[in-house]
Amino acid sequence: MFSGLHDIGWSSMDHAYGSAEEVPGLLLALRSSDAEERREALSRFYGAVHHQGTVYECTTASLPFLFELAEDVTTPDRADVVELLVSIGSHALDRCDGRYGGSEAEVEAVAAMRGRAETLIGFAHDPDVRVRRAAIPGLGLFIDDVDRGLTVLRGRLSAEASIVEQLLIVEAMATLALRLPEHAEAQAMAWFTELAADSAVAPQTRLAAVVQRARCAPERMGADAIATAIGLLRELDGASVPAEAWCDPPGPVGSAVSGDGAPPQVVAAFEDLERHGQIHSPCTDLLRSFHRTLAAKVPQRTALLAEQLRSLDPGSRLDGIRMSAEVMESWRGDHTRLIMLVAEHLSSAAEQVSAEAAATLNACHAIAEPTREALAEHVAAQYAAHGPDVWFTSQPHLRRSHQEAVQALARLGDVRAVPSILRALDSGDDAWRAVQVVGALPQAADQLTPRLCAHLKSLDLTQALWEMSARSDLAALAALADNSAVGVITATLATAVPHELWSVACSALDALRALGPSAAPAVETIRSLITASDAHVRPAAVAALWAIVGDPDEVMRPLLDLLDDSIPFRISAAADVLAEIGPRAEEALPRLRGLLNHGYEWVQVPCAAALWEIGGDAEAPAVLDTLLQAWEQNPSTANHVVACLERMGPAARPALPQLRSELHHTQRRGRYNSIDNDERLQETSRTLVERLTTK
Known part of the structure; x- marks a missing residue:
């Protein structure tokens, strides 16, 4: 195995982080008997050699050896290798089909994948279900013989008992039809129509046929497509698929970044990314594809989402809430019905569903006014059931549900959020989340400003960890525009300048600007910054000076x-x-x-x-x-x-x-x-x- 591996000039190639000389070692490590060594090698390959989907010369040069690994039944984690192969090929194909065309490495990668189409077909027939699952998407992407592709996909559908593989096969047929429409579209569309009408077929697979038919020809999608899809969604409630049949175990939340030395805001951002990437229903990707096809048809998408949100399966509802957020965040329209449907899930017995509903209302707060009372009732009910310390409860989903709901309520300017905000600021637990929204509650400035000032004074600005928190405090004080904060803001500015914490200095200047003439005690410090070397500080100082002095x-x-x-x-x-x-x-x-x-x-x-x-x-x-x-x-x-x-x-x-x-x-x-x-x-x-x- 790996004949000729060391004859390639890897050191003359680059990957995302420099020389590709490590690639042979990574390939060899993928065969290691040590599971941790294999995991680290695969992670490094994705992170450097296939960084964010990029296909470098060294990525393409790796393909023959990756195929060798995948074809050897003694290779551990073969499915991961097949998945990597398909990922490299699909990203290269996307670039080649894009506006600017692909690089030489990407063109060669696509050619290499198409040249091994029969090998991919073999993987799609493999006894290991995970290998089949990884290979099936490649059938639609890299088979150029249409008749061969159609035959293989039809045959695989009848041979696969698992819903997950059936959904992938129907999607691969659509991919083939979209890639080679002159040769495959008519046959694929006829197959989708036949499949959608076959009551002997599982409802998930029939739904896939409806969705992929619409994906292939959105302009020919009839008014009955939504009604058919809704009917099939109702059938799904009686045909649930056990999670172990389709879902890989999720990693621990927050595993993408260490909490040591990272600001809490950064840790939370990575947690959100991980959460967004998780799915909780085998039909989620399918329904997302349908929503992409429907695009600007907001009423039809709302009708579909309404059915998703009525599912008996908590995972389907959870993913439906996230799709609802995607619609409201991306498309204009009257979203009153949809946002009210999301608000109904605040009281869900499944705390993860409740938390996702609260997070969606927070993200969509600009249109969340109709949900104000539902949010207030939810926060009050949590207080009644769990006490005033619910903001920092040890139950993660309950904690998230409460914090997101409080933030959403605060962004609506509702003082019923204030007790939880004060509790957060007094305790210091996740106080940064409370700070994000206090600026929307000027009517409570007499309670909020002293706490913000105390929090700001407590930060050790010699530690970079707190720079982001200081800026958040200053932004909140600027929004509240309470004159009692002048002294603390001025002192923060005086501390930031000698330590060259220019971003904090700019935030302090912006806060003083918001306070206007009442910030006069800071004028001399501000004047000294008019000639500051930092590119951002100088204009911020001039703006603050004008707002305070008012002298052109x-x-x-x-x-x-x-x-x-x-x-x-x-x-x-x-x-x-x-x-x-x-x-x-x-x-x-x-x-x-x-x-x-x-x-x-x-x-x-x-x-x-x-x-x-x-x-x-x-x-x-x-x-x-x-x-x-x-x-x-x-x-x-x-x-x-x-x-x-x-x-x-x-x-x-x-x-x-x-x-x-x-x-x-x-x-x-x-x-x-x-x-x-x-x-x-x-x-x-x-x-x-x-x-x-x-x-």
Whole structure:
């Protein structure tokens, strides 16, 4: 085995982290009798040689040896090797079929996989079910002989007793039809239709036929497809598949990153990634594929999700809640029914389902107003059942359910979240989660501000671990804008500067800016930072100085210097302050006019907005032209553009066509394509259209 392995110039090739000279050792380790050594080798292969799906020259050069491993029945973990082979081939194929085509290594990888199609077919007939499961997706991707592919897939379906393998076979047939439509589509579509109507076939497999038929020809999907799918989902409640038949045991939550030395926010982010990657029903991937096919058909997707959320199986409901979040986060539409259906699961007896429902309402808080009372009742019920310490209970799903629900309630500005927030801040347990939302509760600032200040003072800013927490505290204090925090914020700034904690210094400056004239005790410290070397601190200091002192003469020179800077965010920050100054900043007009031709939309938009605030109607034509072009070229600027159009009043009337066009988009847009930004974008656009069309 591995003849010629060491004749290859591995050291002349690279992988994600440098020289590929370690590849022979990794390949040999995949045959080790030590399970831990094999696990580490496979992990390293994915992490370096096939990093995030990348196919390097060394990845392609590994394929013959990986095939040798997979073909040898004495190789341990053969299924993992087959899965790796199919992953390499599928990622290479995606790139080759993409807009820019594949690299030479990717083209060669696809050719190598297609050249071993018969070997893949053999793997799909292997006695080991895990090997078959890993190989079946490759049949649709790498068999070029259509008749051979159709015959193999039909034969495998009749031979496979397991639902999981049957679903993979139906999907592989669709993949083959989509890849070679002129030769395979008609036969595949006829097969799907026959399969979907066969009552002797398991409902999961019939559902797969419905979904894959729609995937192959979405334009031909009839109105009955949703109804058929819903009917089959109802049948599934009586045909559940044991988890051990389809689900690999999940790893421990948080295993992707060590808690030692990592900020809790980072640990939690990795936990969320792991959680998002888990599935709890064998039909989840299938239903996700159906939702992707349905795309902007939000009412149909809502009807499908409503049925998923009614399932008797907690795992199906859990995955249905996550799919509901994906719909609401990605697509516009009236989501009232869907978000209320999710809220009904707050009271689920399955704590993991309850936690996922609360997390979805938190993530979708911008449209979660209809669920306010359900959230408040859920939080109150948890208090009644588990006491005031439920925020930091040792039961992980209950803890998550309570914390997410409290955060969602707080983001709605509801004071019924305050007791749990205070408990978190007083105890210090997961206090960072409470800090994230306190800014939405200004009515409780008298209770929240002292605790935030105490927490901020307790942080050892000489330890990088607490830098993120300090910034969160400062952002919360900025949102609350309570004058009693001036002293602590100023002291934090004074500590951050000599330690060159520039990100903390910027957050402190932003908080002082939010406090305005009441932050006067910090003025001398702020003035000393106007010439700071850090790229971010200087514009933050100028902005804070203007907000506190309000003297254009003191900030005009540094603002003009920032306009002449080569760093885009410094120009944009200066333009934002100039817009606040307004007509008294007329000295900046010539430079702002020149910056309308800058090559970056995130410079053009703030400069155009400043030009309007300073020059008014006389600048309207140039401002409008710049704003609308930037919006067209970069939709992420939409919130800023529309905000300026709103301030322009009747002068913005030429923007009506673009405003109407914006409202016809079906996907979320605006900054980061987030729900909150998109909802504001839609609301402001509708208001503007109505206002500008009313005589």
